[in-house]
Amino acid sequence: MTHADVWLEGWLSGDLPASEMEAFQTWLRSDARNRRLFLSAVALDQDLRAAYRLPRVHRLRLWRSTVAIAGAAAVVLVGVSLMLVWSLLPTGRPASDRVVCGWTLSKELELALDQRPAPGVGAPTITAPQGGKMERVGSLVQLQPGAEVILHGSEPGDATGVIHLATGRSSAPSRAGRLTQLSVETPCGGIVLEQGCKVELTSASFNAPSGEPGQQLDVLVLAGSVMPPDLGPMPVAPQPVKAGTGIRLTKIGQGPVRVEETPTP
């Protein structure tokens, strides 16, 4: 195995020793063929990542279709009464002055194989459909499909964190100390919303605030339940959360965040 093989494998495996970086970069600089080899290897790696992302959409669509067909009969049977009841219930949705960014995740999933939605810019909240639950996933607070949240704060910099919708994947923290953006990730890749966009989502995760312990992100849960993420890996039953409950996520270490209720804004 050549040095070049070791460097390329180390880079792609994410464990290239820092002490090798200088030699690796010298090798890259020395010949365009080396860079071509490197770019081809990285491209193959990224192609694999992309290839295994897309089938999720197919599976989800299949699942959605199956559920839709199975549910259709039931919907027909109870539809009229359900609609009557539904029309009488409060929706728990935010005030109508909040700006919709122009797309919903359900629509996005349908379009995902053909076209990704565009980034959008909006008002200072982020919301998602009602229902679902929040649960711990590693150091994440994950909103399961249908969860509804609002992140409030009128400007980037109010808090720290990254929101990933749809995949629930973790990510590296945003720039230490500041929330620079909210991120929406589709099954096909990432797009970005500025803080404040209202989006509808099937799931979202909030990774522990980056930077120093003590930093906070306020979240308004419109419906769902909360599984405190600082209780360790033991399974903990999600605690129901009433519509409109505010929670404050506070970083207490490198990974964990503490969840506490806050007064509804």
Added chain:
Amino acid sequence: MDRSLFATLWAGIEHRLRTYLAACVMDQDQVDDLVQRVALACWRKRDAFQEGQDFLAWVLGFARLEVLRGRRDRARDRHVLDEDLLATLESDLSALVPELDQRHHALEWCRAGLDGRARDLVEMAYGKSLPLAAVARKVGSSHAAVRTALCRIRDRLRECVERRLAGGEV
């Protein structure tokens, strides 16, 4: 530039943007974050994009700046290439895109030829984005063995891709 045009153009280049970023920084989470930052930067400056301009080249310019910005923020992280290499790779990648696209198509065919265990490993490492240690636990193997197995799988796929390209089958 309106939203739909931006979305269309973005969908066409995002994959190659990821390739560039993954060549600039080693950490995949950083790549994900950078994609988002570049998207935001491009969206904010979308009106500066001139019709007829190469959209990928335009986006890669933002990408290089974002990598440099991230590099300053993570001064202790040495797994980011130096500035001169970022620029060189930017132009190398632009020239290489047609070939990479061919390779991408060939890979689809080659992937179908993976045997069960290889497919499982790839599905775990790439599909579920599991860390190598987690993959190793799941398959009851060591971290080093899984790492080596994945390297061999990538080698096999690369050789298969090159055979198909050489045979003009793409």
